[in-house]
Amino acid sequence: MRHGIGIDLGGTTVKGVAFDCDGGQMLAQASQPTDFVVNAADSGQPAFAHAVRCVVADLERDIGAPAKVMGLSAPGMASAGSDRIAYIPNRLEGLQDFVWSDWLQRPTAVLNDAHAALLGEIWQGSARGLSDVVLLTLGTGVGGAVVTGGKLLRGHIGRGGHLGHIALDFMAEGDICGTPGSLEDQVGNATIAVRSGGRFAMTHELIEALEAGDSEARDIWDRSMRALAAGVTSLVNVLDPKAVIIGGGISTAWHHIEPALNRWLDEFEWRPGGARVEIRRAKLGEWAGAYGALAFALEASPSLG
């Protein structure tokens, strides 16, 4: 049995999964807070690096063997050689250009966390077997990833799949990246206070009011879902996926998302020959990145996987 480990390094938590690579069976899961090693600075290495080592050690103790295949996902843009995060401003200091194969003392395939989440859903989640598929994550911000023709869409500098930053209202103000009236600004948690005139601080408060029959909440939600559908429509016309997978914290309100989104898509979506995109809910939740990091490493090292 050959073992593989996938690690997702997040701003608050490091998560890891260990698999039997031959059988595709989960062997163990582990997680630690990203900053739980309090005196990390004394070692001259960032706390997140120690946390990753601890999660790897936990998993290998559980499975009783070293992992031959190792993948790691993290925020930022991965290098073209997939050995490190090559660009991440203002977060996780020390992560940019940190070479993981040196630190973990074995080949480690590194990729962006949203990219990993989609590969995870394709490998073990709700996008199994799909070769043309889009992931949208709805949370504080809106992110995503694209697989087209069976390949991860990375692009020229690894920025591919920043799906929250598509313009849906070109005369509006720019978002955090400069995009006018972006999908992120129309749907993400970060703007719910602005979108509700200060009434709601979090999307789940909006959902509660919606469920209590509040008509203002209904209007705000419907406008968000119209924007989401317009964004999905754009992505369908550009990328032509078989399915759009929706994840992130806001997707817990699935019974309010799915019917509203499909209603607007009936109006907006171009359906040549009757083809219509499938809207599916993500399955792996916060573990998707760890699954996907391993899936990516398996693909990168076929002789081992």
Added chain:
Amino acid sequence: MRHGIGIDLGGTTVKGVAFDCDGGQMLAQASQPTDFVVNAADSGQPAFAHAVRCVVADLERDIGAPAKVMGLSAPGMASAGSDRIAYIPNRLEGLQDFVWSDWLQRPTAVLNDAHAALLGEIWQGSARGLSDVVLLTLGTGVGGAVVTGGKLLRGHIGRGGHLGHIALDFMAEGDICGTPGSLEDQVGNATIAVRSGGRFAMTHELIEALEAGDSEARDIWDRSMRALAAGVTSLVNVLDPKAVIIGGGISTAWHHIEPALNRWLDEFEWRPGGARVEIRRAKLGEWAGAYGALAFALEASPSLG
């Protein structure tokens, strides 16, 4: 010397180019009106099929030899096997499911005309050597194509790259495909009368007024360029190309497009690490599809090409 022919079948004209496939040298060009064979129906075959045969015959007479590599581009979505157009409603009756290798009596690689135009620009035009690049064609409508990781983005049903149908104003009315406030509706020639309150019938009239110092024309143009920049921004964040190539009839007003577009991009574009997308003008004009059809055929038959 091995000869190759690329044919672009359009609604009004059939264009063809013949190349020396080894040296990459153009040997001949030819074109005919798509419906110039007046009694075509008597043969039981559509007029466009006869026009294509005539253009092929013209080229082979000029080069004095049969072509070993043959590609054909046309409107609509190509089949997954690239032997025919599998979907085209309401235009060029008889083209859907017409099998070109039977009609031309040799293997013929078939692809969508916008896809072909981008492959042409990559092979012989302004996108030479690029592996992550987007083409936008601005004309009556707005179309385009995407190459990512060196591969044409086809998608699940061959719809990939319908870049005119991205939503830029999600509360607006739907365009011809249902997309609310689409790039096509904000920029294409088909809506210039609506966008100018009936004052201009064609974009070149708007450009003339703009050059005469008309302030209303300036405002309409600037709004269009803001929309175009918002669309380019969306495509950059999703697809991360090294360059966006702009073609189509409206691109003849390049000296008005380039500065306005770049000014808005300075405001809208996310430039991680200083990276910025290049805006380039398409080079091959109306012949791009024919070039690209041959480029596609060469790629599909490497042993011949």
